Amino acid sequence: MCGGAGASCGDDLPVTHELKCWPPWFQDVQDGKKTFEVRKNDRGYKVGDILMLREWKPETKTYTGRICNVKVTYIMPGVQLFNDGVAYMSIVRVK
Numbered sequence: 001m002c003g004g005a006g007a008s009c010g011d012d013l014p015v016t017h018e019l020k021c022w023p024p025w026f027q028d029v030q031d032g033k034k035t036f037e038v039r040k041n042d043r044g045y046k047v048g049d050i051l052m053l054r055e056w057k058p059e060t061k062t063y064t065g066r067i068c069n070v071k072v073t074y075i076m077p078g079v080q081l082f083n084d085g086v087a088y089m090s091i092v093r094v095k
Contacts, residue, residue, distance in 0.1 A: 014046070014049045015050070016049070016050040016052055017045070017049060017050070018052045018054060019052065020054060021054060021056060022056060022057075023064070026066065029053060029068050029070060029091070036089060037070070037087075037089045038086060038087070039087050039089070040086060041086060041087035045075060045087045045089060046075070047073065047075055049071070050069055050071055050072075051070045052067060052069050053069070055068075068093065070094060071091065071094050072091055073090045073092050074089065075088065075089050076088040076089075
C-alpha cells in the first residue's frame, strides 16, 4: 500500500485501498455477481486503483481472513442525483 489509507503516490500510479466488506457482499464479489462498489469517497478513488476487500464480521468485529482484490474500472462522475461525496465504482476481480 502506497502511503496508507489511499494517500496519493503520484498521479499515474494506482493505489491499493484496504477495505472492510461484510460477508454477504464479500461472497457476491467473490462469486462474480457483484461488479460494483459504493463507498464514501474519502480516499480519492481513481480508475486503476485496487480495492483489497477484507471480509469483516460486524457482529464479532473481526476479520475472517478472506481477501478479494478488485480493480476499479469505472467511476461514475459528478452524480447529482445521489449523495455527494460517494464513489460509485465498477469493479473486476484481480486474480
